[in-house]
Amino acid sequence: MNDNPDFRPTLEQLEDRGDFIRRHIGPDQREIQLMLDQIGFASLDELVDRTVPSDIRSRQPLNLPPPHSERVVESALRKMRARNQMFTTLIGMGYYDTIVPNVIKRNVLENPGWYTAYTPYQAEISQGRLEALLNFQQMIIDLTGMEIANASLLDEATAVAEAMTMTQRVSKSNSKRYLVDADCHPQTLAVLQTRARPLHIEIVVGNPRLDTQEEFFGVLLQYPGSSGAVRDPKPVIEWAHRQRALVTIAADPLALVLLTPPGELGADIVVGSAQRFG
Numbered sequence: 709m710n711d712n713p714d715f716r717p718t719l720e721q722l723e724d725r726g727d728f729i730r731r732h733i734g735p736d737q738r739e740i741q742l743m744l745d746q747i748g749f750a751s752l753d754e755l756v757d758r759t760v761p762s763d764i765r766s767r768q769p770l771n772l773p774p775p776h777s778e779r780v781v782e783s784a785l786r787k788m789r790a791r792n793q794m795f796t797t798l799i800g801m802g803y804y805d806t807i808v809p810n811v812i813k814r815n816v817l818e819n820p821g822w823y824t825a826y827t828p829y830q831a832e833i834s835q836g837r838l839e840a841l842l843n844f845q846q847m848i849i850d851l852t853g854m855e856i857a858n859a860s861l862l863d864e865a866t867a868v869a870e871a872m873t874m875t876q877r878v879s880k881s882n883s884k885r886y887l888v889d890a891d892c893h894p895q896t897l898a899v900l901q902t903r904a905r906p907l908h909i910e911i912v913v914g915n916p917r918l919d920t921q922e923e924f925f926g927v928l929l930q931y932p933g934s935s936g937a938v939r940d941p942k943p944v945i946e947w948a949h950r951q952r953a954l955v956t957i958a959a960d961p962l963a964l965v966l967l968t969p970p971g972e973l974g975a976d977i978v979v980g981s982a983q984r985f986g
Contacts, residue, residue, distance in 0.1 A: 773906075773984075801934050802864060802893045808986035816840075844982075851964040852978040853971025862983065864958060865899035867979035868928060871956040872900060875926035875977065876909065881952040885910045887924040891933030896958060918947045925952075930968060931959045938967065945974040960984060 735743070740752065751753045756765075776784075799807055808817070815821060822836035841859040848857035861867040872886055884911055888897060897913065904911050916927060927948045932938045945955045956977040957970040962984040964970075970978045 714830060744859070745983070782920075800936065802895070804984065806984060806986040809852055812986070842917075845982060848982075851961055851969060852959065852975075852980075853969025853973075854975075854978055855971075861979075863983075864893070864979055864981040865896045868896050868956065868958055869899050869903040871977045871979055872903065872926060872928070873907065875954045875956060876907070879925040879952065879954050881923060881925040883923040883925045883953075884908060885912055885922070887926045887927045887948075888913045889929045889933070890959060891935055891939075892928060892930040893934045896928075896930075912963060913958070916944045918943060922986050923951060923953075924948070925954070927953050927955045929955065931957050931967070932963055937961075940973075941970070941975070942973045949974065 734810045744750065744752070744755065747755070749758070794893075797803070800932055824836065830964065845857040845859050848860075849855070861870060873884075886904065888900060888911055890913055892913075897911075901911050912922075912924070916929075929941045929944060931941055941955075941957060954976040955974070956979065957973075957975040959967075959970055959978055959980045961980045961982060964980075
């Protein structure tokens with residue numbers, strides 16, 4: 709130990725004095741050689757030559773720019789971002805701009821209490837996450853008017869596909885046909901058709917006719933429609949139930965703040981995308 713009060717060790721000296729890297733960051737040379745001897749290779753280069761196909765390896769050094777400081781990189785990224793042009797999105801079809809209120813951002817997304825308060829009896833999940841999921845489920849129950857809610861699936865399209873298979877399992881109809889409202893989102897229809905093919909389910913796309921005698925085991929309605937139209941689904945729901953079919957409504961959760969909840973209209977299953985909340 710140096711007794712000189714003016715002595716200032718270099719970073720290299722500090723690194724050499726500590727054993728953190730040796731204990732925690734990868735194997736040392738002795739351990740590497742031991743493993744190589746065990747598998748019959750003289751060096752790491754020989755191991756790479758034998759295991760990595762030559763057609764995907766480059767013998768030339770990477771043509772990378774020199775390293776930069778964080779400040780320089782941030783400045784370059786800001787200039788790049790300034791070239792973006794912001795337009796109003798009109799894509800629709802379930803894709804909408806959303807605004808996250810600052811009060812939600814600060815008290816939920818930026819509040820570590822939601823993801824650091826670990827519960828002692830279930831180490832792989834935090835108490836905050838459990839509470840957040842419960843709050844989410846209760847919100848969905850309130851908006852949809854249903855008795856229970858899950859927490860949750862991947863997106864609206866895959867949720868609809870799961871709803872279709874669940875409908876087939878519990879429906880009292882012997883039909884293999886599933887009626888899909890023509891005003892459903894196209895991405896939802898694409899996932900449905902992919903999921904239905906190996907299950908030998910026939911997807912019928914059209915406008916539900918209340919006078920038809922065709923039999924379906926389930927019906928899918930978009931509420932509001934992909935075109936933006938808001939139609940009363942209750943007559944179709946009542947017709948479907950008379951045909952022993954179950955009805956799934958793909959709803960916009962934000963629109964349900966104003967519209968009649970599908971559960972109150974008689975829907976059997978309700979799905980949607982919570983991305984609408986930001």
